[in-house]
Amino acid sequence: MTDTTQHTPPGGRPRSSADAIKRPVLSGPHLARRYRTERIFKGLGLGAIMVAALILFILVGSIVSKGYSAFWQSYVHIDITFEREDFTDETGTITEESLARADYFTLIRGTLDELFPEAASDRQLRRKLYGIISPNADLALRHQVEADPEAYIGKTVPVWIKLSDDIDSVVKGYIDRNQPEDRRRVGNVELSWYDSFHKEGQIESFFNVDLFTHGDSREPEEAGILGALVGSILTLAVTLALSFPVGVMAAVYLEEFAPKNRWTDLIEVNINNLAAVPSIVFGLLGLAMFLNFFGLPRSAPLVGGMVLALITLPTIIIAARSALKAVPPSIREAALGIGASPLQTVTHHVLPLAMPGIMTGTIIGMAQALGETAPLLMIGMVAFIVDIPQGFTDPATVLPVQVYIWADSPERAFTERTSAAIMVLLGVLMLMNALAVILRKRFERRW
Amino acid sequence: MNDGTQAVEQALSESSTPKPATETKHVKILNRDVNVFYGEKHALKHVDLDIYEHEVTALIGPSGCGKSTFLRCLNRMNDVIDSCRVAGTIEIDQTDIYTSGLDVVQLRARVGMVFQKPNPFPKSIFDNVAYGPRIHGTAQNKSEVEEIVRTSLERAGLWKEVHDRLDQPGTGLSGGQQQRLCIARAIAVNPEVILMDEPCSALDPIATAKIEELIDELRENYTIVIVTHSMQQAARVSQRTAFFHLGDLVEVDQTDSMFTNPKDSRTQGYITGRFG
Ligand SMILES: Nc1ncnc2c1ncn2[C@@H]1O[C@H](COP(=O)(O)OP(=O)(O)O)[C@@H](O)[C@H]1O
Ligand SMILES: [Mg+2]
Helix, strand or coil, X not given: CCCCCCCCCCCCCCCCHHHCCCCCCCCCHHHHHHHHHHHHHHHHHHHXXXXXXXXXXXHHHHHHHHHHHHHEEXXXXXXXXXXXXXXXXXXXXXXXXXXXXXXXXXXXXXXHHHHCHHHCCCHHHHHHHHCCECCCHHHHHHHXXXXXXXXXXXXXXXXXXXXXXXXXXXXXXXXXXXXXXXXXXXXXXXXXXXXXXXXXXXXXXXXXXXXXXXXCCCCHHHCCCHHHXXXXXXXXXXXXXXXXXXXXXXXHHHHHHCCXXXXXXXXXXXXXXXXXXXXXXXXXHHHHHHHHHCCCCCCCHHHHHHHHHHHHHHHHHHHHHXXXXXXXXXXXXXHHHCCCCHHHHHHHHHHHHHHHHHHHHHHHHHHHHXXXXXXXXXXXXXXXXXXXXXXXXXXXXXXXXXXXXXXCCCCHHHHHHHHHHHHHHHHHHHHHXXXXXXXXXXXXXXX | CCHHHHHHHHHHHHCCCCCCCHHHCCEEEEEEEEEEEECCEXXXXXXXXXXXXXXXXXXXXXXXXXXXHHHHHHCCXXXXXXXXXXXXXXXXXXEECCCCCCCHHHHHHHEEEECCCCCCCCCEHHHHHXXXXXXXXXXXXXXXXXXXXXXXXXXXXXXXXXXXXXCCEHXXXXXXXXXXXXXXXXXXXCCCEEEEECCCCCCCHHHHHHHHHHHHHHCCCCEEEEECCCHHHHHHHCCEEEEEECCEEEEEEEHHHHHHCCCCHHHHHHHCCCCC
């Protein structure tokens, strides 16, 4: 020993000066290198986030810029004379029945004929004239009159009549007037009629309520997403009702009760495999099993939900298992140690602690199910359905399929509605995620 | 002489309770030829050990020697480990706790356990203590539950500190308080035996002293088996000490004679600090 003041640990071997202690170097190239790597790492991370944000921005930007106009619908303000005798029955009184039977169709057309007498003589011209308003405008007018007959009958009242999708496109500036007439969706005559209305200030756009209150339609201006929205909700309700309890039960059994042996290993591997199976395969399975074998109704949310439950089940099981795994074993020991049965241990302690994680996994699964299209095509949920589904066995479609159907339609007005439907779909997704956050907050115990 | 031994002797002399004559004592837990295997590993070999009623039995030995394994045999917590196999006879009050018909859940209500790391439930202090009585149906109504919670916390020496915040999370307490809460939770079930696996290893000296005091008081009504790596603690709280080494029960004796006059050279080596 050279340094006598140095303390020798008891039982330790005396140090010689030859193997002097190597202390960490706190400066020099080593440190510079560490700082550089850290800087590069930080830069790369920031870059990755920026790329992701840019892509998201472009995606949302293009959808919104294409679709925002669908939330508006143009109307024309015209004076219509409601002759009393058109609305009475044989005895000359106005009843609900007589109001319903009145010919609103002719009323609107007659008004248009009066406004543009030059078209009255030519049958083809007249058809073009009637084509500038929505074919279902008479229905809307009937509802208006039925709601308050006193305000209309026997008077001349200005009413808003919905314009057809083509004229609506003109209002929104989607029609290029410089193009030759045969390349344009709207001919010169229609444009001249539009111009005369426009000059008088008779055309105005309103929020497109029908988009949210109507089912699908062949007429873009009548088409709405309520049918698909309700279809999606019904389908997801079935999916949730099936896959959540089954998934959680399966996860709890596998994680907490099943013996660890070759069979459970096999099951585990297969669940993971199931999560990777293309969803269309589940659609085919649903077609073969639920429709052809069990004879369940085609196009129904019930069957769609069952198929989607098969798809989300592995997601939920995997998420629930990892949430259960994350519960500290000391909690299980504590409960077992004071004489809680294994089932009590799970239901009173483990499951509540795993719930936030299970819920997050479930919502991810539901979001995945909400966006599924392919398997639903297999079971007939791609059909054109006007009526809003009233129950689980009514024919229905879902939001992504509605997007698919509209994207396939040639009309200009369906293009903007496609984007609008995507926006609604994204809105529902965001709502679900918000719900996930709220539920997490609710169930999470920070202690 | 070694510092450690001196401290142990001092602790022994401080220990106020007179050591009772064991001949008149009732054997609460009888262990004969207990063997434990983790898969192929023979973790506990031929253990014969009597645990007496109203006594504190300390299990000491170097880490990995099988103290926890033995302790967990007594309330069958080893059942939870798939690879674990227990052979031999363990009787509590003359009934074999490994017979096929025995309800493990009821056994654990009779044999409570306190773990090394305090593990209160992430629930309120009240619910932590009330949980046992609730699931075992020992309390018929709300006021009975409240009574049990109160007396349990009092006996665990925690009532004064927490009586005004029973609705607050048990996990918000300090380490020592959490461990006393766990003890309160265990005694709320009114077990006959309490097993403690290094209950003070995560605690500071003051909290440790409180718990040791508590163990001494609990001895009146319970049979206690405590694993400890501190020989001073064994000397302070226990009447009987068992020394384990590499899965063997090397020596068991009354605590004072064990520390003053160990018979086996391994015991002597351990308590004088030559290994461990
Ligand atoms: N769950 C387990 N699986 C396999 N081996 C285990 C398990 N638990 C403990 N052992 C082994 O059994 C022996 C005794 O462990 P333990 O009883 O925990 O010792 P200690 O005396 O430190 O409490 C050790 O060698 C340990 O590695
Ligand atoms: Mg241990």
